[in-house]
Amino acid sequence: MLPARVYNLQDHPDRGEVLKFRGQRPMDKGVDNWPEQLRNLWSGEIEWNSPMARWCTLQVGGPAKAIATPASRAELQSLVAVLAKLGVCWRVIGRGSNLLVSDTGYDGVIVMLGRKFAAIEQLAGKEAEKTLVQVEAGCSLMKLVNWCVAQGLQGLEFAAGIPGSVGGAVVMNAGAWGKEMSESLASVTFLSGAGEFVERKKGDLAFSYRHLETESMIVVVAEFLLQAGDRQAIERKGAQLMRDRKKKQPQGQGNAGSFFKNPAGLPAAGKLIQDAGLKGIRVGGAEVSEVHANFLVNIGSATAQDFLDLMRLVQEKVFERFGVRLEPEVHIL
Template sequence: MSSATSFSELTTLQVGGPITRLVTATTQRDLVDLATAAWSSDDPWLALGGGSNLLVGDDGFDGTVIRVATKGIEVLPRDGGTDDIARLRVQAGEVWDDLVAWTVEHGYSGLEALSGIPGSVGAAPVQNIGAYGQELASTLVAIEFLDEGAERPRRMTAEELELGYRTSVLKQGLRGIVVSVELELHDTASELAVLGEAPGQPIAYAQLAGALHAQLGDRVPIARVRETVLALRASKGMVLDPDDLDSVSAGSFFTNPIVTERTARAMPADAPRWYLEPDEPDEVTPLATIASGTPLDAFLALQAELEASDLETPAAAAGPGALVKLSAAWLIEHSGISRGFALPGSRAAISSKHTLALTNRGGASADELAQLARFVQQRVQAEFGIVLRPEPVLVGVEL
């Protein structure tokens, strides 16, 4: 327990005030016991994993912070399934990228494009993490979840979590703590004798395909995919690095907005946009390809230039009435905010590598980051009429 620790020591943004009471759970039993004790009080509580998707105010948190540091990766027995499917149960406190490295080392495919994402495993389903054509939703089977006030965890299936674009019922207000996650991955071991090395899932993101010198749909060894994704993320300051100020961030600070087709039609002609299937909200198709006959090759070239936008792969043609996803990065840059921008006298700045990350350039306060985030929102709204929504969880901060 500690009364002197502050969120600035426990979050990747390195901001946030003091914590009144910090407790750390290293086992599942610890986690249940510490949560039960916290819930027996009327004081507020907060679960903390890797601190990579959190912006806490400068006043700190007057309550109990439960730091989830449980460890363990378990390969579950095969239950009559096919030989090429493996199920894992992973404790919530495992570091996400350590898990990805472990799966690649053991020849399990399905997470390799999610390499380098900071944070803990337990935080991953909260916002349905995704990048470079993969999302957690495609491999998540279930979680163990400890509801606030409950004495033991319950199993929640992926369907019950209502996973969507960077959201879930957990992010929308279901109170409790993720205890573990259950994943279903492709076991490539049976293919090694034929292919000579473990092949990953079909490449589903143009920028990644280009970096791999491959085509969309190609299967590339998972170790090579991981190395390439890590290099791509590092080039954007999206891999934690003590020597890179651009990595002192919460990753992408704003989600790509989803708007009506009517709103999208009012955007400039060169604004990237993607149709969303009404019944498949995470599958997207380039609007330009549908509406104006733009060749797919031209679209893919444009997509490859959209740094850090993390938009998904083009899908089948969308039906009438589909919503449209826009690129937050494009909106920010074209509202007049360039890479490296900072408000006068502020120690918070837009990343020098891409416009989706807000960074702490050294000694910034949570208030300075919030001021910058509000300025970005105001500029984009004034220029395009679009309100950008923050991706990190905000505690004691309002935008």
């Protein structure tokens, strides 16, 4: 058995071979014993055979073979290098609030940027009256929103009540009330396929509706340019948006927020689903919420297959009725 150690891509003799990300690709043949090799080559925290239902807000999903939680940027770098070397597929996730994982689970490594990637730091800004804030991707979006309130910084109040990590919110270009993450972003630092940290300024980033083109890179740090404002006014606004959210969205049932993207130039997905008469329709334990038709909720016993079947049913019915093909906003794994 090889001794446990941290594997460093930069030092690896086959660096050229290793420089390929395996995220979302099928597993290479002949890597059956990768769990043992991973255990030997990477000494960070790993949880084996962990049900994804625990990690996703839809509360469904079979086991991930491994969940790796790097404790530092160096550990993340070495993990990605080892996974590339072993030919193991992997996927980075935040808080699983926009993810539907299949009932068969994930036969690879889920990389989680958690509490060890949660730092928030105020940097000196160049623009007068604006403050540059650097946040690690594993920080929860709500922690960042609350921190901004405490500092009297405005620009991210719209995100009050959006669950998830800062990394997930950047990748999803999360938005609400007509605003989205890209508006206050200044730059994003990624871990690239070559195992290097790459900073991209906002002008070099391709954002669109609920999407950032990441080129399969990992978001590690995001910087936001925020405006100084009246602390109490910012707090009131955030609290009001939270109350509005509570009124309009289902509470206490597993969900992933808006399940479908709003089609461009047409009524919102929720309105189309509602007008197609689909509120309350169920497949197994998955239901179109009575409160908000674009929320598919887990009534307690849903499987991932129930959500997939319900998603297809909603797509078919809306297409039949309005000729519009709804696209899922939720990422399916």
